[in-house]
Amino acid sequence: MSPYDEKIKAEEVKAEMLKAYPTKVARKRARQIILNEVQAGDVVPEIKANTRTIPGIITMRGCSYAGCKGVVLGPTRDIVHITHGPIGCSFYSWLTRRNQTRPEKATDANYMPYALSTDMQEEQIIFGGEKKLKQAIDEAVALFNPKAIGIYATCPVGLIGDDVHAVAREMEEKYPHINIFGFSCEGYKGVSQSAGHHIANNKVFTDVVGLTHNRKPGKFVVNLLGEYNIGGDAFEIDRIFEKCGITVQATFSGNSVYEEFISAHMADLNMVMCHRSINYMADMMEKKYGIPWFKVNFIGAESTAKSLRKLADYYGDKELTARIETVIAEEMPAVKIVQDEIKPRCEGKIAMMFVGGSRAHHYQDLFNEIGMKTVSAGYEFAHRDDYEGRKVLPSIEVDADTRNIEELTVQPDPQSYKARLDETRKTTLAAKGMALNDYEGMMAQMDNGSLVIDDLNHHEAEVLIEKYHPDIFCAGVKEKYVVQKYGIPMKQLHSYDYGGPYAGFKGAVNFYKEIDRMINTKIWGMIKAPWDIHPQVVAKYGWE
Amino acid sequence: MLLRHTPKEIVERSALTVNPAKTCQPIGAMYAALGIHKCLPHSHGSQGCCAYHRSALTRHYKEPVMAGTSSFTEGASVFGGQANLLEAIQNIFTIYQPDVIAVHTTCLSETIGDDISQITGKAQEEGKIPAGKYVIRASTPSYVGSHVTGFANMVKGMVEVFSGASDEKEDQINVIPGFVEPSDMAEVKRITREMGIQAVAFPDTSEVLNTPQTGRYEMYPKGGTTIPELKSTGRSRHTLALGQLASGPAAKLLDAKCKVPCTLLNLPIGLRNTDIFIETLRQVTGASVPEALRLERGQLLDVITDMHQYFYGKKVALAGDPDHLVALTQFLKDLDMDVRHVLTGTPGKKFVNRIAEITGPNVNAYEAKDMLYFHQLIKNEPVDLILGNTYAKYIARDEDIPLVRTGFPIYDRIGHQYFPLFGYQGGLRFLERILNALMDRQDRDAPEETFELVM
Known part of the structure; x- marks a missing residue:
């Protein structure tokens, strides 16, 4: 479809979703179902997020x-x-x-x-x-x-x-x-x-953080925030870091121990995976201890390479940069072999994903790597900044529900505050395009005309499936078997369907193979029994 | 070791539960409600309850599990959830169009004292419940009883709303199958059908939580007890309640409210309890036992006699829900197995006596205990076989004891949705699973000279 047709279709789908709703519900949902349109300077439309789910709506959300x-x-x-x-x-x-x-x-x-x-x-x-x-x-x-x-x-x-x-x-x-x-x-x-x-x-x-001051040995000591080691993702990231000569001081909180948390403030840098769940920690550690943070994404081989290069840029250390490039060069061929084999079978297929506060963004990269396009995506519990980028933070309206959650006032720690970067270094990094303490959000990366839907519910998921017939749909366990009853493969991006890891280079390979298996299995073609395909029977007896 | 911190020495605890052998009421209510045709369960509380229950049931069945939630926020928790529930009822009937909404409460709505009868009454007055549609309800505070209690309360809620007293009786009986699998509910219906008995089974999750792959998603699948069927339960001649805890309260209410006499039976698991079930069906209805069921009974008996040596004296530990444990213990004793430990998290003092009546006093039977305690019992007196839910696999692995998965939840195997535990055929399959577990173990551990070809 041309981008123009896609936009019309998305508008029709949105209208179809809203049609079933009582007026009040429709009005609210209309602001959470957004046709993406990226304008110059990565300006995207406003989406309503982090607001109450309407009672009675079958939501994905938890508590x-x-x-x-x-x-x-x-x-x-x-x-x-x-x-x-x-x-x-x-x-x-x-x-x-x-x-x-x-x-x-x-x-x-x-x-x-x-x-x-x-x-x-x-x-x-x-x-x-x-x-x-x-x-x-x-x-x-x-x-x-x-x-x-x-x-x-x-x-x-x-x-x-x-x-x-x-x-x-x-x-x-x-x-x-x-x-x-x-x-x-x-x-x-x-x-x-x-x-x-x-x-x-x-x-x-x-x-917890800051109780002891034990820095792990190593020249480059970092924290990884918002990586929860589902399916062993953090193990794969740790493997890559070790190869690159990077020490992980603490991971919040996959495969973590208490001792690592209490000395987490001794790291040089915080790398943030899941922006939604842990950006508060990154922000507070920067204010109290002077630890800068940047957003990384280790989902997708290219994204992993990009995140590693970001780290190399941050340190600006020749040896580290060289080592990181060597590691990428070593890891990529194995990824490419599988990518090249699988891509022809997945190219042009469409995906949808509705999970969490970052996965619905991160996994688009993995699908892109095998030529698949995400036509609709959204988060379960994210805020506007996860969609539109942190630049919208000042304009986010603080409602009663948000006000009830304590916002800590953090001051620099008189003993432990240490600015990791001086102003010159900051300027150099900015000139290189390094966005410190920032996240661009999901929408800027998505095509115009794609549907971005916050807090997708059961009814809307049904409309999406019926109207788009996606080749794969990603969400959580509650949605899994609804989608599959439609004869469409469904990949759980919370539990990974008990597989993984999908992070890093090896994870990317696992994921390509998994998606290829799911999309290209013969079984989806066997749903109809022979007698349903050809219901007419001429003969009276089979043996005549 | 996964459970490396579990000490062998038992120190009684009065406040801390470690690794529960029960969960909370609302999930039982949600499951029961799914056994009504075109019913959407509704959780009156925070979103998390609904999400957790749906996830747990989905993991257990590998099927869609739909339910609404009142999505409480801090405001609703302070000012009451009436507005949320009224809005939910209206939205659900408009958007999802069920015939019945089955509302259950949570610890949150119970603690703040929401009166759901009053609120659903108000919904009725305000015209939020379309003609011919129903809202049924059950009070299911999570801080009382267990998931089994919640199931019982929702089944009782069905009788409260649907069953009407009538002098005109119909030639039919009610069977309340209990908190059991869709396959077991289907087996109850098959047995009564084989006997030519007209029976209303409720609730009935068969063909709701074991639906076929057709390429079409049906929000309300074919299965479930229909509203006319539920309404007819007050005109039935008798009620058989299978499982005292899960089915007893509804059966007793049917008796009190509609004068339908009831018989409380153990779950028809194993030879003896299936015999009692079928004999009671015969006595109550005058139906005769058809050849097909006699054949099944004979086959089960045949396997028990043929393979008796592999059962005899084997030590077993069981954890699960009281109704299941009572029936299973009876079955195992009839196989001459040695039932060592029987433990449930569900509170109820009677349970311990009921087990002891079956086994004699030489048994460790406990109510309101947890899986850590169960593990400690096994450490102190090891067994040959464990029967329990998926969480028992951590114990089975650490102690290197075979596990046959029974009860709820089973997150890591399939089968319970499709193959019943009920009836003679259910018993037969259960024996096959026990034998496979025990004999695979024997094969694994046998010295080379006693590695048997024929067993």
Whole structure:
């Protein structure tokens, strides 16, 4: 289709989506379903994001607890996570996110296979649950004696007035060798998981980061923020870094340990993968410790190479630059072989993706590498800056739901603040086109006429599938089998369908092969039985 | 070791649950509601509850699981969720057009005291419920009972709204299959059909959560108990409630409300409990047992006698839900297996006695305990076989004990959607799975000289 036709089609699809809605719903959704149009200076249309999901709408979104305990803190293996609430929240966040972890020794702490809960009963709802929480902490200490304990508040906790922070302080006095901290991440906070990310970032920043000052050995020491090691992505990134001679001080939070968090401020630089879930941390560490950050994307071989070169530019070290170029040169041929084999079978096919706060952007790069185009994409819980770029931050309206999430005021630390870059270096980097502390957002990269949809819901997904017949659709487990019933392959980009890694060079190869398998399998052509293809039967008896 | 921090020594805990052997009420209510034809479950609480329940059910069934949510924010949590629920009801009927919305509560809406009967009444008054459409409801606070309680409460909610008392009885019975798989619900219907009995099975998730691939997505699949069927339950002559915990409350309500007498039975798992189920069907309806079922019974019995040596004396540990555990324990005892540990996270003191009645006092039976405790019991007294859900695989791997997956959730294998555990054929398949697990283990571990060709 010509770009003109594409635009008409997108407009028709949008109208079709809105048609089914009551007026109030249609009005709100119209501002969240946007036809992309990139103008000079990467100016894109405004999209409504990070606002409430309308009650009754079948949404993909989850809650603040899921964002806090499930996403940000969950992947850390040696913090004991206690969920304070009725049993469900702890049960559902028990190992379901596939954050891989690899303790070095058989005796090292690994609490990830354990789900801890106060299993609140009616008695605690009526008389308060702090006593039970304290007792639970005693019992957790007796069982595990960990370095750190996180307490996660679920919906009823805030309502009945339990103070998880006061309990944390009290129990820390009792167990001075254990860092105990609470998260007010009740499920009703904010409008999605996103609120939970922010709450998690705040507490880790105030109570964990900066407690010790151990810098790992190495010339180039960086943090990787917003990489949660689903399917082993962080392992592949670590492999590449090691080859390049880069030391990872801390990853937030895939395959991470507490010791790395507490000295994370000793790094030279923060590289941000998932902008949505961790940009607060990057921002606060820059203000308090003077650590600059930039956005990276290790999803896609070309994107990985680009991110590594960005790192080389940042340091401006000849040896590092040369080494990075050598690594890229070493890794790329294996990628190209698979790319060349698979591309002819995938070229021109169309994809859609609706996930998270960054994956719906990152994975477009991977699809591009095998000639596939993303005609529609959107995030589940992102904010306007993830779509339109951080340049829109000052113009984002702060509504009541956002105001309820604490925004920390951060000052430079008198002891530990150290500007990593002087003004001259900053100017040089800017001249080279290095965007520090910035993210351009998803829309600037997408074609004109593509449909960008925030908080896509079930009805809209159905319209998209029926109107576009995409060759592949990417979202989460709740959407997986809806899409596949249509006879269209569906790739989960949260859990990776229990595969991966898809990051880095090896991950790209895995992904190309996976998409080729999914799109080109014979099975989609076998849905119709022979008697449905040719329903007319002439003969009376088969053997006549 | 994955569970490397689990100590062998048991220290009783009173406040901390580690690795739960239950989950919360709303998921059971959501599952039950999916067993009504053209019903959309609705979670009155934060979005996360709905997302978690849908994800868990989807992982277990590998099928679409649709449900709405009231999407509470901080404002709704403070001022009450009435506006959210009213808006949700209107939006759902307009956009998704179900025949029934089945609203269940959450710990959040229960804690703030939302009265969903009053709110759905208001929706009715305001004309938000179209003619011929229904909103049913269940109060399912997550801080009481377990997922099984939530299932029972929603089934009770179906009786509350749909079942009407009538002096005109129909020649039919009700069967409430319990918190079991779609395949089990289908098996209940097949058995009654084989016997020529007119039966209403509710709820019924068969052909809802095991639908075929047709290239067309149906938001409301073919399966599920229909509204006319549900309405007719008050005119049935009898109710068989399978599983005391999951089906008992609805059956008792049908008796009280519509004077439909009920019989509470164990789940028809294994020889003895299937015998009791079929004998009760015969007694209640006067139907005779057809040749087809006699054949199936004989085949199950035949395999038990043929393979008895592989079952005899084998030590088993079971974790799961009470209704299942009672029936499974009976089956295992009838195979002369040695039931060592039986544990559920669902609270209820009666459970321990019911297990002991089957096994005798020499058993570790526990209610309201967790999987860490279960693991510790196994460490202290090892077993030959574990029956439990997917989470038991971490224990099975660490302790190197074969696991046969039973119960909920099963995230890592298929089969439960399609092949029943109920009935003689379900028993037969279950035996096959147990034998495969035990005999594969024997083959793996046998010294070369006793590696058997024929077993």
